[in-house]
Amino acid sequence: MISDNLIPLFMIMSSFLPALMIFGLAEERKNLRRSLNLIGVVSTLAFVVYMFSGVYQGHHYETRFPLLPNIDLVLLAGPIALFFGALSSVLWFLTTVYAIGYLEGSPHRSRFFGFFSLCITATLGVAFSGNLITFLIFYEMLTLVAYPLIVHRGTEESRLAGQSYLMYTIFGGALLLLGTVWLYTLTGTLEFTPRGFIENVDEEHYFALVSIFILLITGFGVKAALVPLHGWLPLAMVAPAPVSALLHAVAVVKAGAFGIILVVYEVFGVEKAADMGLTQPLAVLAAITIIYGSVMALYQDDLKRRLAYSTVSQVSYIILGVAIVGPIATIGGVVHLVHQGVMKITLFFTAGNFAETLGIHKVSEMNGVGRRMPLTMTAFTIGALGMIGVPPIAGFISKWYLGLGALQADQEWVILILIGSSLLNAGYFLPILYRAWFLPSPEKWPHEHNFGSRETSLMLLIPPLITALLALIFGLLASSPYSPLEWVKLIASREFY
């Protein structure tokens, strides 16, 4: 019988070890590489599912390893960890399938898939961290292993994008480290605790705590692309499509948002943070980011850049939900972690399909693409409508709870932000849908590949169809047991008295 406490470690290892093996593979060993990838993906998923059912039955999974005096490396399967972990491992599975199809025949695949796997190792580490130092370690690992993916193409443009990515994230990392160590000198512990672990800190350290909050939020805000720390994200669009999908929906951006969730709920405690007057400025910052991202998205002709600015805007819904303070807003914000994930990954998959199949990179080239690639475009449409907040797609549920939560917390101005943002979302997504479905297609696509009777290769087609379906199901069946919404309600009940 394997000790339950090693399960989180095994889960991490089941993507880490295949990654190491993949690095060692020669470029042409395609089948072995695929098998390793799939073994890693499937076993990771299996561990996550196993822990899910175990936690339901009251089991406790915690790997602990001494690092420094009084500081351990801790991997812990709590409700919020499983929530983010499940999202990451499911979407990673689909992204891996997609990436295998997308990179067919391109060079340096061993390097690519190695780092791709390491990305998920780091993301799961982030998800399952039991204290702030473990979180920080995996968070920095994620920064580093995503870098080779961003510069994967090896062009001058990708080098510059990678450079700007690192400048932002390393700077953010330095602030995080400072905030973390400073916090440790005040509290003597860094273990995540529902409702926070700072209540024993003296009143005289109020100023220090405020500074620490600002440092941590700024540090995480870099990856969560909070304005004005979002500059790296649109540039990073030079990376291959599966990387963009992974960065936006699962790994890098989400890790930042997840960090903010943890700082507010499990480090400071949301009510304590609100008492200290820290959440209101955060809400305002999130609101500004939501509007700014949407406005910028309106002006982008490049499809992926438009989606990137849309991410800037959408991720801040999560932060807004956190910062409104209140159980219902919390539900809206945290559940958007998953909802935005499935919708945005659908959009990036489909954008990749347009580029790979027809050579389309720009919105202005998308006339009539719905008739040429109906399935892909259907998936895109579901994702886009979900982003706007059209019921019954998942995005509607998030916005509904955010709105209700704002009313409950007497923050009526948030409603205006939500309406404004939805209008802007419609403003940049509906023209795309109109072009794709209702305008005549051009005589010749920019760069067309032929996939026989299908609209594109199956490995590129199936992942977005599944994620689009998930976006629908998460909305339609939101109140059935095991849905993301129900799980988030459980999480929220732990964070409020």
Next chain:
Amino acid sequence: MMQFIMTLPWAIMLILFPLTGAIISFLWSKQGNKIGLVTITFVLISVIFLAWSIIEQDVYLHTIGGWDAPLGINLYADGLSLVMLIMTALVGLGISIYAISYFSADQSKRFWPLWLLIIAGLNALFLSSDIFNYYVALELIGLAAVSLTALGNTRKAFLGAMRYLLATLLGSLLYLFGVGLLYHGFGSLDIATLSRNVQSTPVLWVSFALMGGGLLLKTALFPLHFWLPPAHSSAPAPVSALLSALIIKSSFYILIRLWLSIFGPLGDGTVESIFGLLGAGAILWGSFQALRQTRLKLLVAYSTVAQIGYLFLAFALAMSGGSIAWNAVVFLAFSHALAKSAMFLVVGNLLRFGGHDEIIHLDRVAQRLPITTAAFALAGISIIGLPLSGGFIGKYFLLESALLQEQWGFVIILLLGSLLSAAYIFKVISHFFTPSSTPHDSKIIPANMEWAALLLALAAILLGLFSSSVLSIVDIGSPFELEGEKL
């Protein structure tokens, strides 16, 4: 059987093996590679057994010939010495594996005797407990190192070696004057005896000024670092690696020992503050210079100047912060030795690969030398202090210590230093991925040269993961307690 093995004098063998190896490889110079590898393997085994016996039985003390101090020579090893010996053996192994393919037959003849002599000197130094033996070992190491620096046989190498020779001789001379004064004043060379006898007199502080000055010069603390970049950047790759990784640490080790046992307890904080300021200066100046370099080898050399600064910050932070800062020093010194030697070996690979080390003209290195690239990246992670690496643990301790004492100036220096080092490391890495405007064909690099660099870098990373074991070793004999008692 085990009992018997434990009683063997492993510490003495640590000095005798490399000394014998040096003599044999000099006499039988054709077989230098084999003799060198065998010797370094024996050294590694001896360190393992010495470590085992120290962990089991506490501090090691051996009086050679049965004559106790102050008359005889003592070999002494506590946790700090042990960590330094392990560092020497690991880096020594990495460099030796690299060197067997690096040198031409002619250079190889001269390399092995000198290199094994250096290992013997380093081991002797880390096992010594009296200030004159320190001098002997230091002089031996210094002269052998200068000769190795000139091994490249170029005009530039001679100039670099010449400057280095002057610096190291002047440093030893100053140190020797200090030893003389101290002996004259307090009648002993043994550190333990001295630490009981010394009083805060002018003689004491003049001798400290002499010894300290000499050691600072040898350690190349800003602004006495002028000799380091030319020497470290013009030497052959394995020599640069051993200069930066080990030689610098030997003089720093003496400084720490002297400070903790003899001078520190009597000081009033002036020296610590000065060291802290110079350290901060070194971090900023070294990092800034590294960032400006267009040649990789010079960049790595200036990075050493900056990293030495961190070691000296610890003096200021330990003044009222206790042993956290000294633990930081152990991690920083150890991880720097591993990471920096890996980096210089990487530079050696790149020089052979493309025939140059112009950073912006690096040509698709990541694609063609993935192992070398990984080595540089991992070493860089440790140098920057990103988690989880030995460098991270070291900088974490320094940061914690600075925050506990609310020394905001040092906090800013620490963060700024890390950001600057990230800037210069990633400047290099980003050019690993792109093609150059003047593409060149790839030359084959022997596998052991790539792997030696990677394993050293990997060790720097693992040092972070196993930090709690390293800390428990360092604690043996509580080398940092004297300073703690002052609190």
